[in-house]
Amino acid sequence: MASLPEHLRPIPAGREKLSREVMEEHQRTRVIEAAIVVFAEKGYPATTVDDLVNAARVGVGSFYALVGGKEECLVAAYETVIKEARAVATAVPASEGAWGAQVAAGLRVLLQWVQGEPVKARIALIEIQSAGPSALRLYEETLSAVTAFLARGREVGDLSRPLPETLERTTVNGIAWLLHRRLSTQDAASIDSLFGELAQLILVPYLGEERAEREIAAGNLIPTA
Amino acid sequence: MNTPGLKPDSSVQSPRISGYRLRVPKREAGKTETSVGLPRLPPGRHGLTRDFVVKNQRDRLTAGIIAAVAEHGYHDATVSKICAAAGLSRRTFYSYFSSKEECYQQAFDLIVDHLVAAMREAGGEQDGWPAQVGDRIRAMLETFAANPDLVRFAVIAPLRAGDEMTARQAAGVERLLEELTKGKQAAGVRPVSAAIEQAQVGGMMAVIAHRVETGRQEQLLDLLPDLVELFLMPFLGGAQAGTAPLAEG
Numbered sequence: 001m002a003s004l005p006e007h008l009r010p011i012p013a014g015r016e017k018l019s020r021e022v023m024e025e026h027q028r029t030r031v032i033e034a035a036i037v038v039f040a041e042k043g044y045p046a047t048t049v050d051d052l053v054n055a056a057r058v059g060v061g062s063f064y065a066l067v068g069g070k071e072e073c074l075v076a077a078y079e080t081v082i083k084e085a086r087a088v089a090t091a092v093p094a095s096e097g098a099w100g101a102q103v104a105a106g107l108r109v110l111l112q113w114v115q116g117e118p119v120k121a122r123i124a125l126i127e128i129q130s131a132g133p134s135a136l137r138l139y140e141e142t143l144s145a146v147t148a149f150l151a152r153g154r155e156v157g158d159l160s161r162p163l164p165e166t167l168e169r170t171t172v173n174g175i176a177w178l179l180h181r182r183l184s185t186q187d188a189a190s191i192d193s194l195f196g197e198l199a200q201l202i203l204v205p206y207l208g209e210e211r212a213e214r215e216i217a218a219g220n221l222i223p224t225a
Numbered sequence: 226m227n228t229p230g231l232k233p234d235s236s237v238q239s240p241r242i243s244g245y246r247l248r249v250p251k252r253e254a255g256k257t258e259t260s261v262g263l264p265r266l267p268p269g270r271h272g273l274t275r276d277f278v279v280k281n282q283r284d285r286l287t288a289g290i291i292a293a294v295a296e297h298g299y300h301d302a303t304v305s306k307i308c309a310a311a312g313l314s315r316r317t318f319y320s321y322f323s324s325k326e327e328c329y330q331q332a333f334d335l336i337v338d339h340l341v342a343a344m345r346e347a348g349g350e351q352d353g354w355p356a357q358v359g360d361r362i363r364a365m366l367e368t369f370a371a372n373p374d375l376v377r378f379a380v381i382a383p384l385r386a387g388d389e390m391t392a393r394q395a396a397g398v399e400r401l402l403e404e405l406t407k408g409k410q411a412a413g414v415r416p417v418s419a420a421i422e423q424a425q426v427g428g429m430m431a432v433i434a435h436r437v438e439t440g441r442q443e444q445l446l447d448l449l450p451d452l453v454e455l456f457l458m459p460f461l462g463g464a465q466a467g468t469a470p471l472a473e474g
Contacts, residue, residue, distance in 0.1 A: 043387045043388050044387065045300060045386060045387040046387065126388070126391075129384050129385055130384075130385045130386060130387050136385075164450070164451035164454055164455055165451060166432045166448065166451045166452070166455065167451075167455060169428070169431065169432055169435065170425075170428035170429065170431070170432055170451075170452075170455045171424075171428060172428075173427065173428050173431030173432070174423075174424035174425055174426075174427045174428025174429075174431070175424050175428075176427075176431075177423070177424065177427025177428065177430070177431065178420055178423050178424040178427060180391070180427075181395055181423065181427075184388055184391060184392060184395075185392075194420055197418055197420065197421055198420075198421075198424070201421055201424065201459065204458075204459075204462075205458060209462065
């Protein structure tokens with residue numbers, strides 16, 4: 001039996017679905033990337049679905065089908081930027097240096113990231129806080145992960161007495177607030193110059209001043225992938 | 226209804242609220258009692274006393290916006306909801322304020338004024354700066370503990386309401402920081418940069434907010450030793466901060 005010409009043959013089952021999924025994923029990424037810019041520029045509360053749709057050049061129907069809505073879109077944007085920030089932080093090789101040096105190196109690359117990517121950093125530190133309860137839960141989860149990593153200092157350090165229970169929350173939220181203000185006042189250009197004093201703020205309670213100094217210096221030398 | 230703490234009183238300097246003064250008791254140097262007689266306001270929708278609410282319309286609207294924003298957040302606290310909480314009409318609202326923003330700002334400033342006044346009254350100068358910091362933080366916590374809606378209104382809500390609101394909040398936080406650090410030069414503590422001070426006070430606010438958000442507003446005062454120790458750490462060095470007299474109070 002003569003085979004049908006190419007364009008008349010049935011499409012193998014599953015293939016169309018797959019390519020549609022790929023296409024949708026691609027479109028979704030495009031919508032989220034456009035949304036990051038819009039949210040950062042207008043702020044979450046003032047951003048409308050129209051703004052997002054126009055920036056992403058998709059129809060309103062596709063927008064809802066792809067991301068679900070404004071709040072879901074911000075959540076997806078947040079997940080995208082946090083994934084990137086996490087990749088930046090984990091580029092510090094875990095095999096190098098003591099805990100304090102690791103913290104210092106992570107802080108260094110994260111501050112550089114915030115300074116170099118102020119639009120994404122705005123999503124991660126500012127817009128996420130005004131996007132409703134599920135967004136807030138995600139933000140809390142991220143802060144808790146950082147907090148847990150810092151709390152390891154309690155075992156590493158040579159503590160003569162227990163540190164306040166709220167130490168890590170104070171440090172992490174305090175630094176988040178400081179960066180929040182710098183980003184809001186368009187004063188992001190000098191963020192990486194905060195490295196030394198912020199590293200001390202974090203590490204001195206666990207390690208004492210001298211050891212903190214040594215590990216900060218060591219952390220500064222850890223190359224990042 | 227006569228509520229202790231909210232009665233006509235001309236003996237202390239505090240922000241005026243239509244002839245009533247939010248009484249901030251004078252503390253004697255060295256006194257460390259936990260209850261210093263700050264008004265313990267009865268729980269209720271707005272957390273402010275009935276006398277205060279019925280006193281006049283502007284005050285009722287102030288109480289109304291505090292209650293509405295505390296409950297619904299800034300954006301969802303519509304003028305209608307504020308008016309419902311105040312028991313007044315929208316028309317009355319607009320005869321006092323041109324917008325919700327204006328009403329919010331005035332209430333916010335009133336709260337910061339009150340906090341600053343309470344902190345000023347609290348710090349006994351002869352005890353030295355670290356002890357004063359303890360007294361000031363205690364005064365702040367007592368104000369918040371007496372009405373946790375103030376935390377929801379002034380600390381939590383603006384952070385969730387976008388840039389402009391957070392910028393206003395930052396100005397208020399700046400004023401608290403200024404009050405907290407008053408006297409540090411004379412105390413000869415280590416120099417701490419503006420950035421670190423900003424992080425310190427921001428972290429403190431976050432811890433207070435977290436207590437209230439997790440429903441532990443009754444335990445706000447338990448935070449005192451931690452907050453004092455953590456705030457003083459960069460100024461005194463880690464080892465000394467914990468031994469500041471008030472950290473144990």
